Amino acid sequence: MSFEFFIPPKIVVGNNALEAAATVWKQMGQKALIVTDPMMVQLGNIAKLEDVLDKAGLSYCVYSDITGEPTDKMINHGMQIYREEHCDFFIALGGGSALDTMKAIGVLATSGGQISDYMGKEISVPTPPMTAIPTTAGTGSEATQFTVINDTKRKIKMLLKGQVLLPDLAVVDPQFTLSAPKSITASTGMDAFTHAVEAYTSTKATKLSDTFALSAIQRIVKNLPLAYADGSNQEAREEMAIAALEAGISFNNASVTIVHGMSRPIGALFHVPHGISNAMLAEKCFAYVLDGAYDRFSALARAIGAASLEDSDQKASKAFLEVIKNLCQTCEIPSLEEYGINRELFFQSLDKMAEDAMDSKSPSNTRKPLTKGDLILIYRSLWD
Ligand SMILES: NC(=O)c1ccc[n+]([C@@H]2O[C@H](COP(=O)([O-])OP(=O)(O)OC[C@H]3O[C@@H](n4cnc5c(N)ncnc54)[C@H](O)[C@@H]3O)[C@@H](O)[C@H]2O)c1
Ligand SMILES: [Fe+2]
Incomplete structure (x- = not known):
């Protein structure tokens, strides 16, 4: 084909x-x-x-x-x-x-x-x-x-x-990019990371989009913590700028999936910056869909040295989730609660958010088939 x-x-x-x-x-x-x-x-x-x-x-x-x-x-x-x-x-x-x-x-x-x-x-x-x-x-x-x-x-x-x-x-x-403050470095870096992971695990991924996605993920895992710790690190900033471009190329051709689909409604209703809402969702969303694409998530874990060839795909995929968790912690990504979102208002909006997310068609690019009910469950779990 x-x-x-x-x-x-x-x-x-x-x-x-x-x-x-x-x-x-x-x-x-x-x-x-x-x-x-x-x-x-x-x-x-x-x-x-x-x-x-x-x-x-x-x-x-x-x-x-x-x-x-x-x-x-x-x-x-x-x-x-x-x-x-x-x-x-x-x-x-x-x-x-x-x-x-x-x-x-x-x-x-x-x-x-x-x-x-x-x-x-x-x-x-x-x-x-x-x-x-x-x-x-x-x-x-x-x-x-x-x-x-x-x-x-x-x-x-x-x-x-x-x-x-x-x-x-x-x-x-x-x-x-050198002047970007810590919070912008974190949110935008996590946005690029999410683009690349979603592109790599999308049903629309191709060998060429994989190349760009993998390279972006490798650069980001190594350099986002460095750029976050020291915004004047020119080498880390350059690597991140190239990674964001690569991630853009990858998802332009393979689309985004569940995280972006669910992130836009949070941005629209609660005005959380785009990269932050992606990062808030990433671990929970990918954990939910992991069993639809162990082969893909495990390949990502191995490409960044978080798992070895001896590890089962399932174990390696879980190791990738740990990488996401650590990246969010390093970048001090707040939870919805820490960001100041009103819990009651959020729960009242679940139906609209899940509906709007499904309408955007992004969730349907996820390898694991998803329903509106699945998305509601994930939105709820953000408060666990
Ligand atoms: N078109 C696409 O393919 C695509 C992909 C992902 C996200 N988006 C959209 O992009 C928007 C978010 O863009 P963003 O995350 O780049 O943030 P942004 O453009 O909204 O900027 C956020 C803040 O950072 C400041 N800023 C930007 N660069 C700076 C720098 N170098 N130094 C100091 N301050 C700086 C800006 O002035 C602004 O106040 C969202 O609306 C999101 O939905 C689009
Ligand atoms: Fe994005």
Whole structure:
């Protein structure tokens, strides 16, 4: 059987990658809409980007109102600026929120309507050219055909998809990640880890997505604790930036599964940052589905040296769960209770969360078949 494999057509990786990107931008258009958040302006990252654009003789306008994970309102506001300023291409610099906002504005720019119109549909009209410059390591959005946007009316995090959402250019400069505080390093690193584990254990995994997923997991297990302990560790930051990209490539082609499916409703209803809600769920979710894929989980354990060839697949798989637990402890991932979530409200929302998770179709990529009832059980177990 053959399969297609999708990666961004151009990827620039390494220090000073911005300069290398300038030649590509000259072919993309006349005026860029820079999509970013206020922290990137404050850190001077936008000034660096403006400097490169000025030298290349390109015009730009900055939309920096991404004040949290993206909502339909932020998309509409960005769209208005894109139109009023007569922009013709996009550069997003920031975490997954800035990158996803760019993609969603890109959809409206060529397809029109409201962003919620595209839920459950394959987005197919090409967007204006898009460049993604991640500052977290991270969502991997620079290498994916997805954008995740909050529908503020329906209180759901919409997963929107289409090959046209794959950025034309990904600029991965680990220098941008050096300023990330501990909590962001932890949440985004755990997000990348979850992407890779889910891609490797997905029903849609292929030999090529496995290669990227395995490499990402090996890098993350070794380097996330180092980057968390010392944010100025350049080597660990570089390894994490590459790992996040690899993880993005792997799940772009193999999809995510149970954890992401169950994580989005927690984000939508309780405003837990994406990577944190993934990490809160990871051990319990994977423990629940372990018996559907002992061969896959055991291969992961062996690849990172947590189990040996002599161990049974079952024993090795359990050893992998221990790795997840330790990683969460090292990164000081809080429980729902420690995060301050109201238990009663959470239990009242179980049905909606499980329903929304199933609707997203991500849980159905898990090797163990799952029902809404299974998800409710797992949500409950987060309070045990
Ligand atoms: N499109 C995809 O494929 C995909 C995949 C996974 C997650 N996501 C989405 O991405 C969003 C989360 O993105 P995120 O986890 O990167 O966080 P984020 O973009 O929401 O950023 C979180 C905070 O970190 C700050 N920050 C980012 N980089 C920094 C740096 N280098 N130094 C200092 N501060 C920094 C930001 O200013 C912000 O305050 C969620 O909405 C999630 O659903 C998308
Ligand atoms: Fe994610």
